[in-house]
Structures are given as C-alpha cells and as structure tokens.
Amino acid sequence: MSVPDLRERSNKTARYVWSAIGVGFTLLCILLAAGALLAILGYVTVQGISSVNWAFVTELPRPVGVTGGGVANGIVGSIIIVGIATVIAVPIGVLTGVYLALFGRGVFAETLRLLSDVLAGLPSIAIGLFAYTLFVAPFKQFSAFSASIAFAVIMLPLIIRTSEEAIRGVPRTVREAGFALGLSRYATTMKIVVPAARGAILTAILLGIARVTGETAPLLFTAFGSQFWEINPFHPMAELSLQVFTYAISPYDDWHRQAWAGALLLTIAVFIINLLARFALSFSKR
Amino acid sequence: MTTNPPQRPKRSAVQADRIFLATLWAAVGIFAATMLGLIVQLIHGSWQSILTFGFKFLVTTTWNPVTSQFGALPMIYGTVVSSAIAILLASVVGIASATFLAEFAPRRIAQPLASLIELLAAVPSVVYGLWGLFVLVPIFRAYVDPILQARLGFLPIFSGPIYGVGLLTAGVILAIMILPTVSAISRDVITAVGREQREAGMALGSTKWETTWRIVLPAARAGIFGACVLALGRAIGETIATTMVIGNKATIAASLFAPSYTLSSVIANEFTEATSDVYISSLIELGLLLFVLSFIVNGFARVLVNSVFSKSEGR
Numbered sequence: 330m331s332v333p334d335l336r337e338r339s340n341k342t343a344r345y346v347w348s349a350i351g352v353g354f355t356l357l358c359i360l361l362a363a364g365a366l367l368a369i370l371g372y373v374t375v376q377g378i379s380s381v382n383w384a385f386v387t388e389l390p391r392p393v394g395v396t397g398g399g400v401a402n403g404i405v406g407s408i409i410i411v412g413i414a415t416v417i418a419v420p421i422g423v424l425t426g427v428y429l430a431l432f433g434r435g436v437f438a439e440t441l442r443l444l445s446d447v448l449a450g451l452p453s454i455a456i457g458l459f460a461y462t463l464f465v466a467p468f469k470q471f472s473a474f475s476a477s478i479a480f481a482v483i484m485l486p487l488i489i490r491t492s493e494e495a496i497r498g499v500p501r502t503v504r505e506a507g508f509a510l511g512l513s514r515y516a517t518t519m520k521i522v523v524p525a526a527r528g529a530i531l532t533a534i535l536l537g538i539a540r541v542t543g544e545t546a547p548l549l550f551t552a553f554g555s556q557f558w559e560i561n562p563f564h565p566m567a568e569l570s571l572q573v574f575t576y577a578i579s580p581y582d583d584w585h586r587q588a589w590a591g592a593l594l595l596t597i598a599v600f601i602i603n604l605l606a607r608f609a610l611s612f613s614k615r
Numbered sequence: 616m617t618t619n620p621p622q623r624p625k626r627s628a629v630q631a632d633r634i635f636l637a638t639l640w641a642a643v644g645i646f647a648a649t650m651l652g653l654i655v656q657l658i659h660g661s662w663q664s665i666l667t668f669g670f671k672f673l674v675t676t677t678w679n680p681v682t683s684q685f686g687a688l689p690m691i692y693g694t695v696v697s698s699a700i701a702i703l704l705a706s707v708v709g710i711a712s713a714t715f716l717a718e719f720a721p722r723r724i725a726q727p728l729a730s731l732i733e734l735l736a737a738v739p740s741v742v743y744g745l746w747g748l749f750v751l752v753p754i755f756r757a758y759v760d761p762i763l764q765a766r767l768g769f770l771p772i773f774s775g776p777i778y779g780v781g782l783l784t785a786g787v788i789l790a791i792m793i794l795p796t797v798s799a800i801s802r803d804v805i806t807a808v809g810r811e812q813r814e815a816g817m818a819l820g821s822t823k824w825e826t827t828w829r830i831v832l833p834a835a836r837a838g839i840f841g842a843c844v845l846a847l848g849r850a851i852g853e854t855i856a857t858t859m860v861i862g863n864k865a866t867i868a869a870s871l872f873a874p875s876y877t878l879s880s881v882i883a884n885e886f887t888e889a890t891s892d893v894y895i896s897s898l899i900e901l902g903l904l905l906f907v908l909s910f911i912v913n914g915f916a917r918v919l920v921n922s923v924f925s926k927s928e929g930r
Contacts, residue, residue: 348824352719358711359720359728362798365791366735369746424642432639441643444650450845450913451906452852454879455657458902461886462656482649489646513628515635543739546854546879550886570741574855577745585749592742603737
C-alpha cells in the first residue's frame with residue numbers, strides 16, 4: 330500500500346505529499362497516452378504529407394523499381410468494398426435491432442444479444458477466414474465481394490446494438506401515439522419510431538464504416554489486392570489499407586514512402602467518418 | 616369481408632404488418648444463420664487438421680510447412696506473452712488516465728482529453744503497424760532493448776540477441792492500441808461510483824487522492840477489471856500491427872527480445888502462401904482457436920462490466 334494508514338494519524342504533510350504523488354502519477358499517465366497519440370499522428374502527417382500529391386491519388390501503382398505511381402485503384406477499391414458491405418449490413422443490422430427493441434424478450438432474443446456481443450469481440454481475421462471458406466474457396470477466386478461479406482459481418486454487431494438502444498430510447502408514448510392513430514405496427518415502427526431514432530442509427534452506421542475502413546487483416550485472403558483497375562466485385566481488388574500494408578513490409582524505399590502517404594490518407598478518412606458520426610449524434614440529440 | 620369498404624384499409628394494414636414482421640424475421644434469421652455459419656465453417660475448415668493432429672496440435676512446437684507438421688504451441692505462447700505485456704502496460708496507464716479524467720481533471724479539459732484518447736481507438740491498425748515498424752522498432756533496437764539488457768540482462772527474459780522486432784515491441788504497440796479500451800470503459804465505471812461514497816470519504820477528512828484510492832477505485836474494481844479483460848480480448852485478436860513488428864518466427868524463446876509469432880499473425884502471413892490442404896486446414900484451426908479464446912475472454916469481460924452497470928442502475 331503506497332498510502333500511510335490513516336488510523337495512525339500520521340503526519341499530515343506525508344499524507345499530502347503522497348496524495349500529490351498519486352495525482353501526479355495519473356497526470357503523467359494521461360500525458361503519456363496523449364503523447365503516444367500525438368507522436369503517431371504527428372509522425373504519419375510529417376512522413377505522409379511530402380508524398381501525397383495529385384499523382385498519388387489519381388495514378389495506378391507502378392511496377393517494382395519504377396518510382397512514382399499512386400493508389401487510385403486502392404481508393405476506389407476501398408469505396409466499393411466498404412460500400413457493398415454497408416449495403417449488406419445496414420438492413421440486416423437495423424432490422425435485427427428493431428426486432429430486439431420491439432420483441433426482444435425471452436431466450437431467443439437473449440441468445441441473439443449474446444451472439445452479437447460475441448461477434449463484436451471476434452478477431453477480424455477469424456471473420457476473414459469465414460468469408461474465405463464461404464466465398465473464396467468454393468469459387469477458387471479471390472474477390473472484393475468476399476471482403477465485403479467479411480466487413481459486413483464485422484459491422485453487424487455495432488449496428489444491431491446501437492439500433493436497438495436507439496429505438497428503445499424513443500419514448501413509449503410516441504409509439505403509443507402511433508397506435509392510437511390507428512396506424513399499423515409497420516407504419517408506427519418505420520414511419521415514427523425509426524425516424525425518431527435515425528440520428529443514433531446513422532451514427533452507428535458511420536462508426537461501422539469507420540471501423541472497417543481501417544481494417545486490413547481479412548482483406549489479405551479475400552480482396553487479395555491488385556495492381557490494376559478493377560471494378561468488378563467478383564475479381565480480386567486493390568484496397569488502400571492493404572496497399573499500405575504491402576508497401577510497408579516491402580524492401581523498397583519508394584514503397585515505404587507511399588505507405589506513409591497511404592497511411593495519412595487512411596487516417597484522415599477514418600477521422601472524418603468518425604467526426605461525421607459524432608456530428609450526427611449531437612445533431613440528433615438537439 | 617371484401618364487400619365492406621371501411622375495413623379495406625385495415626386489411627392492407629394487417630398485410631403490411633405481416634410483411635413487416637416477415638422482413639424482421641428474415642433479418643434476424645440471416646444474422647443467426649451467419650453466426651451459426653461462422654462457427655460451422657471454422658470447424659469444417661479445420662476438420663482435416665483436427666483429424667490429422669488431434670489434441671497434439673495444441674501442445675507440439677513444430678510448425679513446418681515443408682514436412683506438413685503443424686503444432687500451435689509457439690503461436691499460443693506468442694499470443695499469450697505479447698497480450699500479457701500489452702495488458703500489463705495498458706492497464707496501469709489506462710486506469711491511471713481514467714482516474715485522472717474522472718476524478719482530478721477540471722471538467723473543461725476532461726472531455727477534450729477523453730475524446731483525444733478515444734481517437735487512438737480510431738487509428739487504423741495498419742497505421743500503428745507502420746509506425747511500429749519504422750519508429751518503434753529502431754528505437755527498441757538502438758536504445759530500449761540494449762538498456763534493459765545492460766541493467767537487467769541477468770534475467771532470462773532480457774537476454775539473447777537483439778533484433779528490435781520481437782515480443783516486447785509487439786507488446787508495447789498492442790498496449791498503445793488497447794489503451795483507449797481500458798481508459799474509456801474504466802472512466803465510465805469510475806464515474807458510475809456513487810456520489811455519497813466520495814462525500815463520505817471527504818467528510819472523514821481524506822484527501823481527494825485518498826478517497827479515490829481507498830473508496831472509489833475499490834468500488835469500481837469489478838468494472839475496471841472487466842475493462843482490462845475486454846482490452847485483453849482486443850490484444851489477442853489484433854493482427855496487422857502485430858504481424859508487422861513481432862518478427863514472425865514460430866519458436867518459443869525465453870527472451871522477450873526474440874522474434875515470435877501470434878495465432879493471428881501466422882494466418883495473416885502464411886494463408887495465401889499455403890499450398891497443401893492440411894496446411895490451410897491447420898491455419899483455419901488457428902482461427903478456430905482464436906475464436907474460442909476471444910469467446911471466453913469477451914464473455915467473461917461482459918459479465919464483469921454488466922454486473923457493475925446493473926448494480927449502479929438498480930440503485
């Protein structure tokens with residue numbers, strides 16, 4: 330125990346000194362944590378900004394040994410893969426959330442919640458393996474679509490949990506007002522309750538998008554990556570975070586430079602989506 | 616029925632309800648099927664490896680694609696040790712940060728600081744890996760590891776050759792990554808401790824720190840522990856950053872400076888190069904192990920965290 334025993338009525342100065350040391354230690358720790366963040370962000374910005382230029386965002390990767398080139402195909406690939414994942418995950422997630430909020434009693438609903446919690450903690454690479462066994466192995470073809478499936482599964486628990494809470498947060502009286510007007514369950518839910526909760530649901534969706542935009546691991550054996558333009562989701566496709574990874578572990582200086590530039594773009598994109606999410610939340614609370 | 620006009624809208628409403636309910640059930644069904652499918656696919660995919668190696672898979676140390684001998688023990692070791700380092704560091708710094716934010720920080724700076732720490736959670740893991748590889752690894756190779764070895768080299772964990780990449784570096788980068796999980800949840804839990812208890816402490820003449828250390832933190836113990844277990848779950852499953860700094864070598868060495876491997880980083884590194892069926896199956900079994908491990912850890916954490924919040928809500 331670092332603090333002297335109070336019962337001994339030990340001298341007051343010692344107690345105040347210990348207290349100051351304790352508070353000082355917590356202050357030191359938070360400075361350390363904030364410092365780590367600033368060190369990472371600062372380094373990525375400094376390293377990345379010198380390499381981000383028009384060519385970097387509009388050109389295709391060049392072959393090994395040829396300097397220059399960009400990650401345009403990866404940026405487009407990220408948008409396609411995350412876009413398809415969102416289109417798949419949002420209806421399933423929001424409707425499951427609606428189900429849990431409206432009829433969420435009993436063993437079955439509790440099991441669903443448990444499953445959703447389990448899924449939220451599941452390593453993304455295990456989810457990637459699932460997508461691989463389901464959509465890559467049977468067709469013997471890496472594909473952007475399989476990556477979208479993995480991403481959709483990663484987004485689901487976040488959307489389900491938040492939609493459920495958002496819909497529960499809509500006052501009961503609002504729902505009853507709908508019924509009192511003679512509206513059906515469908516009309517009450519989809520035209521009154523869900524719109525009332527849309528800010529929080531939008532936040533959940535945006536957070537889900539931010540989460541998978543920064544995700545790399547499942548892409549290794551689903552989207553696989555590509556050096557070329559590819560917009561067919563059933564073919565292997567480039568993706569920005571995957572390009573950053575590939576370039577980072579390569580032995581070439583020019584690719585390292587591009588990895589930093591890609592990392593900067595990726596970080597900015599994720600932060601912007603996160604900010605939008607917060608904005609959506611505060612907007613809906615107003 | 617159809618001849619009675621006033622009932623027509625009601626009938627379409629009933630129909631709309633039916634379709635609505637069916638849609639809800641379809642969504643729920645797809646979700647449940649996905650979860651079931653996940654488990655089934657992982658078991659199915661690893662079946663060949665389970666049949667070939669059986670229980671030995673978990674306790675043998677050979678990982679040799681050339682001779683098709685696969686044992687997961689080095690990766691289990693690497694996962695456990697790197698996550699343990701991470702949680703040791705992150706729990707101290709994270710809990711202290713949370714305490715500062717919840718108890719000592721002026722309200723005006725507490726929220727911005729908390730948001731800043733939470734931003735750490737949003738940074739993509741490949742960016743952590745990149746920073747780890749090009750900043751942390753050289754620093755560890757040139758300064759941290761040699762200094763530790765010079766001072767504490769008599770301990771086996773700080774002996775042996777220094778590469779920069781290895782268990783210790785992986786543990787540190789993981790610690791930074793899981794820090795926001797520890798601090799955000801701990802802060803919520805600490806804030807949830809009742810006001811009366813703090814006031815009681817202050818009324819007895821304790822300093823603010825004594826109240827925090829002796830009353831508030833012990834009261835929030837279960838939830839803080841839950842936050843740490845949840846963060847541990849994240850560390851276990853983290854893939855890309857670990858893969859970039861751990862050295863990727865399937866050996867068990869006493870030294871924390873030695874390169875190692877984790878369950879997830881083997882999969883990330885070798886899956887696309889795996890040629891034989893049993894190789895792929897063994898990698899999927901590693902994924903299954905990860906699934907089971909994170910299931911246990913997360914389940915435990917949820918129970919702990921939920922117990923705290925249900926208590927404070929019931930008051």
